[in-house]
Amino acid sequence: MSSPLRLGIAGLGTVGIGVVKIVQKHAGLLAMRSGREVAITAVSARDRMKNRDADLSAYRWEDDPMAVATADDVDLYVELIGGDNGIARDSIQAALRAGKDVVTANKALLAMHGQDLALLAEDLGRVIRFEAAVAGGIPVIKTMTESLAGNDIGRVMGVMNGTCNYILTRMESAGLPYEAVFEEARQLGYLEADPQLDVGGIDASHKLAILSAIAFGTQVDFDAVEIEGIERVSIDDIRRAADMGYRIKLLGVAQMTARGLEQRMSPCLVPADSPLGQLVGGTNMVVLEGDSVGQIVLRGAGAGEGPTASAVLSDIVEIARGVRMAMFGQPASRLKTARPARTAVPAAYYMRLELQDKPGALAKVASVLGDAGISIDRMRQYGQHSDTSVPVLVVTHKTTPEAIDYAIQTLPRTGVLVSDPVELRIEEV
Amino acid sequence: MSSPLRLGIAGLGTVGIGVVKIVQKHAGLLAMRSGREVAITAVSARDRMKNRDADLSAYRWEDDPMAVATADDVDLYVELIGGDNGIARDSIQAALRAGKDVVTANKALLAMHGQDLALLAEDLGRVIRFEAAVAGGIPVIKTMTESLAGNDIGRVMGVMNGTCNYILTRMESAGLPYEAVFEEARQLGYLEADPQLDVGGIDASHKLAILSAIAFGTQVDFDAVEIEGIERVSIDDIRRAADMGYRIKLLGVAQMTARGLEQRMSPCLVPADSPLGQLVGGTNMVVLEGDSVGQIVLRGAGAGEGPTASAVLSDIVEIARGVRMAMFGQPASRLKTARPARTAVPAAYYMRLELQDKPGALAKVASVLGDAGISIDRMRQYGQHSDTSVPVLVVTHKTTPEAIDYAIQTLPRTGVLVSDPVELRIEEV
Numbered sequence: 001m002s003s004p005l006r007l008g009i010a011g012l013g014t015v016g017i018g019v020v021k022i023v024q025k026h027a028g029l030l031a032m033r034s035g036r037e038v039a040i041t042a043v044s045a046r047d048r049m050k051n052r053d054a055d056l057s058a059y060r061w062e063d064d065p066m067a068v069a070t071a072d073d074v075d076l077y078v079e080l081i082g083g084d085n086g087i088a089r090d091s092i093q094a095a096l097r098a099g100k101d102v103v104t105a106n107k108a109l110l111a112m113h114g115q116d117l118a119l120l121a122e123d124l125g126r127v128i129r130f131e132a133a134v135a136g137g138i139p140v141i142k143t144m145t146e147s148l149a150g151n152d153i154g155r156v157m158g159v160m161n162g163t164c165n166y167i168l169t170r171m172e173s174a175g176l177p178y179e180a181v182f183e184e185a186r187q188l189g190y191l192e193a194d195p196q197l198d199v200g201g202i203d204a205s206h207k208l209a210i211l212s213a214i215a216f217g218t219q220v221d222f223d224a225v226e227i228e229g230i231e232r233v234s235i236d237d238i239r240r241a242a243d244m245g246y247r248i249k250l251l252g253v254a255q256m257t258a259r260g261l262e263q264r265m266s267p268c269l270v271p272a273d274s275p276l277g278q279l280v281g282g283t284n285m286v287v288l289e290g291d292s293v294g295q296i297v298l299r300g301a302g303a304g305e306g307p308t309a310s311a312v313l314s315d316i317v318e319i320a321r322g323v324r325m326a327m328f329g330q331p332a333s334r335l336k337t338a339r340p341a342r343t344a345v346p347a348a349y350y351m352r353l354e355l356q357d358k359p360g361a362l363a364k365v366a367s368v369l370g371d372a373g374i375s376i377d378r379m380r381q382y383g384q385h386s387d388t389s390v391p392v393l394v395v396t397h398k399t400t401p402e403a404i405d406y407a408i409q410t411l412p413r414t415g416v417l418v419s420d421p422v423e424l425r426i427e428e429v
Numbered sequence: 430m431s432s433p434l435r436l437g438i439a440g441l442g443t444v445g446i447g448v449v450k451i452v453q454k455h456a457g458l459l460a461m462r463s464g465r466e467v468a469i470t471a472v473s474a475r476d477r478m479k480n481r482d483a484d485l486s487a488y489r490w491e492d493d494p495m496a497v498a499t500a501d502d503v504d505l506y507v508e509l510i511g512g513d514n515g516i517a518r519d520s521i522q523a524a525l526r527a528g529k530d531v532v533t534a535n536k537a538l539l540a541m542h543g544q545d546l547a548l549l550a551e552d553l554g555r556v557i558r559f560e561a562a563v564a565g566g567i568p569v570i571k572t573m574t575e576s577l578a579g580n581d582i583g584r585v586m587g588v589m590n591g592t593c594n595y596i597l598t599r600m601e602s603a604g605l606p607y608e609a610v611f612e613e614a615r616q617l618g619y620l621e622a623d624p625q626l627d628v629g630g631i632d633a634s635h636k637l638a639i640l641s642a643i644a645f646g647t648q649v650d651f652d653a654v655e656i657e658g659i660e661r662v663s664i665d666d667i668r669r670a671a672d673m674g675y676r677i678k679l680l681g682v683a684q685m686t687a688r689g690l691e692q693r694m695s696p697c698l699v700p701a702d703s704p705l706g707q708l709v710g711g712t713n714m715v716v717l718e719g720d721s722v723g724q725i726v727l728r729g730a731g732a733g734e735g736p737t738a739s740a741v742l743s744d745i746v747e748i749a750r751g752v753r754m755a756m757f758g759q760p761a762s763r764l765k766t767a768r769p770a771r772t773a774v775p776a777a778y779y780m781r782l783e784l785q786d787k788p789g790a791l792a793k794v795a796s797v798l799g800d801a802g803i804s805i806d807r808m809r810q811y812g813q814h815s816d817t818s819v820p821v822l823v824v825t826h827k828t829t830p831e832a833i834d835y836a837i838q839t840l841p842r843t844g845v846l847v848s849d850p851v852e853l854r855i856e857e858v
Contacts, residue, residue, distance in 0.1 A: 035760075139575075275707070292735035298727055300722065317578035
């Protein structure tokens with residue numbers, strides 16, 4: 001057997017402690033599978049005195065993550081601090097310069113600075129792995145960089161924020177409005193300190209931008225993701241969508257088109273009986289489409305101590321085995337600049353319109369849709385919603401986002417709507 | 430860039446031609462992702478004159494696969510001949526001895542001789558990869574050996590024969606009996622030359638035995654798989670199961686218990702709304718359960734030119750990148766002898782009984798079940814099935830396979846059954 005692989009771990013939150021526990025519990029299994037012992041030598045976190053659910057007494061404590069990152073007795077620096085800048089970034093750079101490989105779960109950092117870090121690692125002949133950064137325990141990075149290496153990837157989709165999926169699922173099952181379930185989620189500790197990271201779609205978009213880079217051989221371009229969170233998803237829409245056979249998911253889609261790379265994160269309708277539609281609670285799902293393999297669906301826990309630590313361990317074992325992979329599946333210096341494109345791929349759309357209950361209202365709506373070149377697949381008018389309005393649901397045939405924008409801007413001018421029209425894309429899955 | 434990786438391909442059926450096409454179509458992509466060119470130098474198949482859907486003129490033709498396996502200008506031998514013995518095995522051994530690495534899609538060979546081949550490869554410092562041997566384009570080998578390396582795996586399940594799943598799905602959707610759909614499948618070319626490989630569960634069991642070895646660190650033990658095919662699945666049972674909220678799947682399950690390793694391949698009921706229950710047509714699914722990661726579900730095409738060739742290419746690219754993995758995720762010399770155990774894990778069971786339509790019949794059945802220690806979760810008696818019998822469905826609470834065996838043997842002795850009782854396990858998924 002080779003010499004042990006010596007880990008330095010910075011960040012001892014849920015994931016960090018999960019990693020420590022696996023290294024302790026499965027020392028034999030890891031050694032067998034790695035061909036060498038995997039040992040922790042040093043750890044660091046903000047508060048040494050905090051009560052943690054693991055025995056850390058055998059490891060050297062460092063107050064400063066930089067000391068772990070650059071220690072002589074550390075071969076592999078495991079960054080689990082988080083944050084898209086500051087000490088997480090500094091310590092990774094220092095570790096690379098000190099000749100260490102790096103494993104991180106930090107999606108925000110990779111979404112903002114992944115390209116620079118990949119270039120630095122390559123210059124220095126070091127490796128950065130990050131399976132845990134996207135979709136927790138689901139092996140999506142490995143599947144894309146390795147299993148689909150023989151494929152031209154056309155589209156990547158995913159439900160990659162468990163908190164949002166929990167909220168949407170719970171709204172449907174309990175019939176509760178967004179605000180109530182948001183408050184539940186907060187009390188259950190499901191939300192980030194800044195809830196916008198979750199419900200605003202930021203966290204999921206970090207992950208999508210990373211997947212795009214691998215899928216299309218382009219530099220990570222987080223700023224180009226069209227992001228919409230779940231705040232405007234109403235219980236009404238969830239119910240109406242269900243009536244029509246759909247569920248609403250916060251869905252990320254990255255797709256290479258002739259016009260450029262489309263990246264969008266938004267609440268979408270998907271068929272209730274599709275794998276994505278069946279996904280409930282905090283579970284994540286990633287759908288990958290390759291020209292040879294067809295569609296691959298991966299499903300599992302997207303967060304939590306065990307699943308995320310499992311992903312970190314898979315990276316650690318790969319490095320212990322001597323596997324040296326380019327960060328995004330090919331040399332960072334060869335990644336193309338992404339040419340971002342606004343969403344133009346046609347899709348069916350769902351629209352909910354609250355109309356005045358008077359003759360001719362529907363005719364005016366139909367006329368606007370006709371002018372926009374939108375043809376209607378299905379329409380349902382419900383009984384009166386309030387004293388003065390009736391809800392009308394429209395599912396369109398495939399049409400362009402531009403046509404939908406035109407309709408949404410024009411409809412209020414008909415004077416027959418009692419509230420702003422709602423539209424949601426029906427992503428073809 | 431390093432020197433090209435030179436492939437020799439033996440076997441130019443669907444998968445072999447698929448591999449040739451990808452190497453030709455994606456030469457640039459493969460070079461970028463591998464860090465070196467991937468080039469075919471020699472090919473071999475039974476009939477040189479056969480019209481194939483690819484231009485092979487640039488490659489040296491060998492009538493004898495052994496010549497490809499041992500050629501000086503071949504670095505990697507790609508065995509796509511098939512068969513659990515003979516030239517497939519001989520040529521792989523010859524390739525290893527000649528210093529080549531090997532990629533194969535040959536599940537039958539690995540199920541029968543995987544351990545010997547792994548030992549030989551290890552002795553010689555060579556690598557054998559086989560992602561395409563199990564579940565086509567689904568990256569199950571890589572996920573188990575690499576992504577779950579930090580997990581103690583408890584159970585592996587899968588629907589891994591697309592033809593059987595097609596037959597069962599089609600029986601339900603078209604309301605046709607087994608024999609009719611079997612004949613359809615034959616005419617569509619979905620069946621192996623020996624259909625028992627498919628409908629008898631042999632092919633799927635080959636795959637299950639390979640997954641067991643990786644999951645539990647045991648030597649491949651195909652002979653210990655308890656195998657039952659789909660021939661006795663009747664359209665009656667498919668309909669009745671659907672009434673109760675279930676679908677019938679040919680499900681493979683490998684599970685480590687205190688008594689030993691259980692491996693079973695059999696028609697099982699699974700909830701219709703579970704990922705496995707939702708699986709229709711030729712699609713495959715593998716479910717992996719690890720102590721840290723929880724449940725991971727992988728879904729995709731289990732066969733066909735593109736998906737299977739995609740899996741072969743993933744192995745080729747890994748070898749081109751210089752990745753050297755032990756065949757079953759750990760040294761073959763360290764794999765334990767599997768201690769096989771007959772299925773003893775309790776489960777709920779489905780029973781269909783055709784009873785004489787006379788007073789006291791049901792009481793006698795209930796009495797036998799009671800004697801066997803089986804308690805009933807749900808029971809349904811239907812209207813008369815024929816002039817003389819009524820179908821009775823039973824879903825039991827969790828019970829042991831032994832109790833079910835006792836009941837099945839004892840029930841006919843009551844004299845109230847007009848045909849043999851049917852039982853199917855309801856696997857907890």
